[in-house]
Amino acid sequence: MEHILKGLPVANAITEVITADADELKSKGVTPTLAIVRVGERPDDLAYERGAMKRAEKCGVEVVNEVFAEDIAEADFFKELERINQDARIHGILMMQPLPEQINGAAAREMIAPEKDVDGCTSASMAGVFTDTKKGYPPCTAEAAMEMLHFYGVDIKGKKAAVIGRSLVIGRPVGMMLMHENATVVNCHTGTENVPEIASKADILIAAAGRLRSVTPEFTNPDQVVIDVGINWDEEKQGIAGDVDFEAVEPVVKAITPVPAGVGSVTTSVLMKHVIDAAKKSADIVI
Secondary structure: OOOEOOOHHHHHHHHHHHHHHHHHHHHOOOOOEEEEEEEOOOHHHHHHHHHHHHHHHHHOOEEEEEEEOOOOOHHHHHHHHHHHHHOOOOOEEEEOOOOOOOOOHHHHHHHOOHHHOOOOOOHHHHHHHHHOOOOOOOOHHHHHHHHHHHHOOOOOOOOEEEEEOOOOOOHHHHHHHHHHOOOEEEEEOOOOOOHHHHHOOOOEEEEOOOOOOOEOHHHOOOOOEEEEOOOEEEOOOOEEEOOEOHHHHOOOOOEEOOOOOOOHHHHHHHHHHHHHHHHHHHHOOOO
């Protein structure tokens, strides 16, 4: 196993497979299509949208950009979202979040049909993750972390895994996904005592707390694989950095993902995989 687990080879491997599937769908008259729903001009939304569009182009997925004013009324936004949701040409919906304060984000998420929820943000999709069924899709970042482990041949069955973080975007779903593959999982959070001690006993450590360089060597051990899904702004270095203090932890552990160039680069490939799968299901096509 490589020591530095980079995301690009994983993303490229996923892209190669799903591009062939997209071509096959198109030969049958079905064009996989993603609607990107954005309210306002948040820089982080724009950056993710650009990345998603680039990956979509590589994968053969068509993108429809649905952009609305920052001050759109909630009722008007819900009407537009329902229109997109009902559009048979759209196979997947990516709604940029958080939404402006005048819009109830939870209500907006629940409007998205589970079969089009390619970002895994609805309660129906989350139920699918927790029950290990195929209704909806897992959150893309959680699945991207699992794709990293699979690609690099990390043995999960019977291993001890610690997840730092309990958000519905990554912490809780990735914990369940690890459990479904027979890992013994501890989800650590702000109410957990002795997190470094717990984490240091894990074979697999998923850092997903959203706190810059909060995971230090005392959380780790020499036989550990560390997956860092944190994306934080490092004011000192004027760039993106992870939850893990990479410079301090990298010499200690068996393997580690960098930030940037790690899990984040896999996430949009997973998103496109979901769109293409949703297109297959909508057309009842088996490839």
